[in-house]
Amino acid sequence: MKVAVLVVGYNCEPYVERLCASLQRATGIWRVYFWDNGSSDDSAADLSLPSVDLVVHRNAVNRGFAAACNQGAAGLRSNLILFLNPDTRLFDDSLAAPVKLLQHEDHARTGIVGIEALSRGAKRAVFIERNGKQVALIRRNLSRLEFGPEQTSVRGGDAFVWSHHFVP
Numbered sequence: 253m254k255v256a257v258l259v260v261g262y263n264c265e266p267y268v269e270r271l272c273a274s275l276q277r278a279t280g281i282w283r284v285y286f287w288d289n290g291s292s293d294d295s296a297a298d299l300s301l302p303s304v305d306l307v308v309h310r311n312a313v314n315r316g317f318a319a320a321c322n323q324g325a326a327g328l329r330s331n332l333i334l335f336l337n338p339d340t341r342l343f344d345d346s347l348a349a350p351v352k353l354l355q356h357e358d359h360a361r362t363g364i365v366g367i368e369a370l371s372r373g374a375k376r377a378v379f380i381e382r383n384g385k386q387v388a389l390i391r392r393n394l395s396r397l398e399f400g401p402e403q404t405s406v407r408g409g410d411a412f413v414w415s416h417h418f419v420p
Contacts (some may be wrong), residue, residue: 253355254282255347256330260320261286264338265293272300274341280351283307287324290314295338343396349389379406 257275261268275284283305288296290313299306311320321335332354334347379394381387391406 253331253351255280255332255334255351256282256328257284257334257336258321258324258328259284259286259336259338260289260317260324261291261295261338262289262314262317263291263293263295265291265295265298267338268295268298270341271336271338272298275301275304277344278342278346279344280347282330285309285324285328287311287320289317289320346393349386353386375403377404379404380409381406382408382410384408 259271264271275281281304284301284307286296286299286306286308288308288310290311296308296310299308309324311323315323325333325335332351336342379390381390387406387408394404394406
């Protein structure tokens with residue numbers, strides 16, 4: 253099962269080259285939709301993905317991030333959609349584990365999988381996962397991103413149960 257990637261961008265030209273290189277290397281991508289949200293720079297002009305199907309849409313005005321995400325997702329015909337900010341990047345194998353997880357019958361009703369954007373100012377993030385292999389994967393990915401124990405904690409267990417005992 254391949255993933256459709258939806259990128260909503262607004263004046264993100266400085267990030268486009270790095271984003272494209274990341275998307276070229278990542279495995280499992282079926283199509284990339286770049287939704288330019290009324291940019292005044294050349295964000296969409298520099299997009300180049302020779303080995304991935306690329307569809308570019310342009311809004312005449314900035315409709316807001318959430319509105320553009322909904323606008324883009326409404327027209328997608330894919331079982332899996334990755335919402336990706338233009339200032340992020342994927343590792344070659346970033347999609348393998350989440351896709352495998354979502355394909356497993358135990359997770360057939362899962363609607364969303366995500367990771368906290370520590371780069372957006374969160375001082376600390378706690379990840380709770382009951383599957384031991386996934387706990388190891390989360391730890392490995394956080395390490396690759398150079399987030400240390402002072403910024404993150406990964407715990408085995410049920411997130412719903414854990415959330416009832418959480419004290420900030």
